[in-house]
Amino acid sequence: RRSLAGLLFAAGPAAAGAEVGPAASEPSEEDIAALRGAFAAVRKIGDFPSKASVAEADARLTDSLGRWRARGAAAAPSEVSAILRKRAYVRLRGGNADAALSDLDAALDLCRAAGSSPSVEFEEMPKVLAGRADVLAEGRRWREALADYDQAAALLGEPLEDPGLLSGRAAVQQQLGRW
16 A cells, blocks of 8 residues: 555645745745745654644644745645645644545645646646545545546556555555455
8 A cells, every 4th residue: 555655755845936926926935944844844753653743743734834825826736735735644644534635635626726737737636646545545435545546547647657556556456356
């Protein structure tokens, strides 16, 4: 099965050079520093997360998410989605699968709303779908998980080279008795 770390270490938001709202052309240095601090807090969770480390990472990611959302339409959907993916990872590690799924649903909504942006459709959306499938599989929602894995695989195209997606999809197919 795909590791939870896949949710965390898949590509993060590209803060530099992002187009932003009328007041600024890029995220502020403070925004970028806050996001870096959030990602550092996520890395500190480790293999045996404490409630304190999960709470800190969640709070920092929530702050960064608020900063990026405050930029409105100027914030790239892939950036906001990536922050939501990171927070989903943290929430899942903290034992809150429902909140993780909610974040991934919000990220998927952003990706779908972005329309035909290639960076969203072929880079971010497959990561969101695979992460969402991981959470669904964790909850033994096999058919839904398989649908998300299959959709992610279709977006990535052939040959499919994502080992996490391949192993997650294979594990779900096994649970459904397809092997």
